[in-house]
Amino acid sequence: MFKSILFTTAALGVLSACSNTNQLEVAAENDWCISGGTIYTADDDKPIVEAVAVKNGKIVYVGENVGDWCNSASFNNLREINLDGSAMYPGLTDAHGHLLGIGLREVTLNLEGVNSIKHLKEKVAEAVKTTPIGETIYGRGWIETHWPEKRFPNKLDLDDISKDHPIILERADGHAVVVNSEALNLSGINMSTAAPYGGAINKFDEAFGIENENKPDGMLIDNASQLINDLLPKLTPERKEEAYIIGANLYASRGWSGIHSMSVDPDDIVILNRLADENKIKIRVYNSVDVNNPNELPKVLNNDDLNSNELIQTRAIKLYADGALGSRGASLIEPYSDDPTNSGLMTLKEKEAKIMLERALKEGVQVNIHAIGDSGNREVLRWYKNAFDQIPHADRKITDPRWRIEHSQILHREDIPLFSKYGIIPSMQPSHAIGDLYFAEDRLGKDRLAGGYAWRSLIDSGSIIAGGTDAPVEIGDPRIEFYAAIERKGLDGFTSDAWYNNEKVTSHEALKMFTKWPAYASFQETKIGTIEIGKTADFTIFDTDILEVQGSDILNAEPLMTIVNGKVAFDALN
Ligand SMILES: [Zn+2]
Known part of the structure; x- marks a missing residue:
């Protein structure tokens, strides 16, 4: 539901009184004065403010009562927004999605x-x-x-x-x-x-x-x-291009200012940069690329010439250690409760993983490995630890590799503290929990689920969590992810003992899972992730405060505006 009067000047399409530039020149880039609602910063020192000002794409003011401050400064193409009760957040980032697949889903x-x-x-x-x-x-x-x-x-x-x-x-x-x-x-x-x-x-x-x-x-x-x-139908470059544009626009319209795109074909990086240059992709895309040859990591990694548009970054590889829970491919320590002859599958050999991991550490490449089952996760934790032990700091391009385990879904309770101990980031998708928990008890039994989707335990053990959606596996909607993380109930309100309600997170933690923590998990924390002076203006505005409303009301909030780098990526009123 949209509120009646929202953006006073924006709705009228005029520039405000304190603009000092040519009004005909409607540049894509605006300076901004935003006030009149609740603004969450994801910054613990100042978690909620009333006003933010932006100049040349950078945040220049965070505090109360922006009016006087805006009047006193010189702005270009100033756009004033009166939130009028709606709420603003640092730009929301989906830390695990498949942008090409998100677009292809719309045409398949x-x-x-x-x-x-x-x-x-x-x-x-x-x-x-x-x-x-x-x-x-x-x-x-x-x-x-x-x-x-x-x-x-x-x-x-x-x-x-x-x-x-x-x-x-x-x-x-x-x-x-x-x-x-x-x-x-x-x-x-x-x-x-x-x-x-x-x-x-x-x-x-x-x-x-x-x-x-x-x-x-x-x-x-x-x-x-x-x-x-x-x-399979052939994926021509034209079809890919179309899908990327559709996916990125759909995402901006849902309130996402960025995505960590997984399992990306290294050849697509050229396409993505061109589309961003042409202003056809307006959100940030942080790529984890596939590796075709374990002995040679793709050349697009950490390559500034090939990643020339600042929205597009490519410094990670994506590997798969096991399968998924639903199809009983997730690798388990003990057999499936509903198939005692089956313990799942490892899909990556340790020997090959070792070659790639050691190479990645030397070259400063982030490694993001898919692991769902408790055995899959235990193996990856061990592989990461072995690589860290093997390659001394002097031989590494960066000392702080920030490797991730994608999904980190079913963990042996004893393995939970290893994430923070080794500096490994669990990258998790709250919607998976509320989709899987209906059948996960059949697959695993209640006891094993004590380490399943264990957000609270991971945070309490000192980890951050990069929050994602895994779209197009899931829908890719921030409202569903916030609801799942905060409520840990089915969309129909269902819950049971086996859902381990104690593993849910607070609304402020949910916000960090989709803002500050993905920024860290993509080496961009000095630039995005919180609303602080000096950072880039990436914002998401909803008509309803999704941190304040309860239960399924979160699902009824409407995205109103997505701003990336000070530019409008989505505007519900235009
Ligand atoms: Zn995925």
Whole structure:
């Protein structure tokens, strides 16, 4: 809901009385005087103020009663904002998302919200109608955990819809696909195909009849999904460009001033810089790139020539240590409670990790490794520790590597203090908890969940948490993340003992998870993350104070404005 009168001068589209420049020259860059609402700074010395002034993209005043101060200073293109009861925060950053995937989701068959296998089939059948025979149908976003059929979809379900199109449907977590017989045949996958390292080709059991038993059922887990890569729609540079623009604009409109984009193709860095130069990407993008050859880290890392636009930064690599919990690919110390023969998968070999980690430490490259299961996390903690022990400070490009574990989802309680002890940053997504906790007890049992999504315990042990969304795995909405972090309940209000309510965080901690702490986790804490004099003007404005309202009211707040580097990235009133 928008409030009636918000931005007094902005709404009228005129420059204020204290402007001293040519009014016709509507530059993208403004100076700002912002007051009249609650302004959270994420700075412990002065957590809430009433007024902020910005000149040349930098914060020049933080305090009370901006009026006199603004009148006395000389500004260019001054835009005065009367918050009128709405609230402003340091620009919110999603510390773990996939910007390309966020954009692609908007232009791909979207299976989010599908609530049964029957519903899935209906959605895909619609796509079949408009797709020429032989062309791949690719959709993403399904998740079966609430479905009445209580099983994964399989190739027989999809064969009912079409045997003339390869059908590939990616699970919401990106860690499994289900495909039809045509896709299996075209990829040469049959009974005797061996799964690649870190992958599984699921097979039918006897319940599906003697004619199907032991044959691939169409579910390909983790690395096995690479077997069908040749059938996926080609990602041309044009399609990528379109997706990046759509994703970045969508994000700005949700109140995000920045994203730590994960699993980025090193070739995309050129595209991202150009799009930012052309003002088509207006939010900050901090990239973690894929590594194709363990013996050579990508050249785009820490390369100022290739990262020429200040919004685009690339100094991290992204690796995957294990799979995901939903598809039982997360690597566990003890087997899954609902599958006693399975302890999940490690998807990265220690030998290869060691080469990359030691190289990264010498070259000043940040390492961000995906780990979900308690064993996956324990292994990565050990690998990081070994690399730190192996490479003396004198041989490192930076002494403070700030390596991260992406997700840090299920931890053995004994491992929790190791994060702060080794200086490793847990990068966590509150929405995963409130999505997963419905089924996590089945997978893990209640006792193991004492170390699950353990935000409070990690903070109390001295860690900071880089807060993210993992979009497009999750929706990528700051309101949902704040709600999840502060309330730790389902969007329907559900909770139970196994959700460990004591692991929720305070509203001020939630703010830091999406402002100050991601700034530190991306080596940008001297520039962004808090509202302090000298820092860059990155702000997010909501019509409702999401730190003050209770419960699901957070979800009804509306983003009004996103300002990055003193420039408007999103403006709900224009
Ligand atoms: Zn991710």
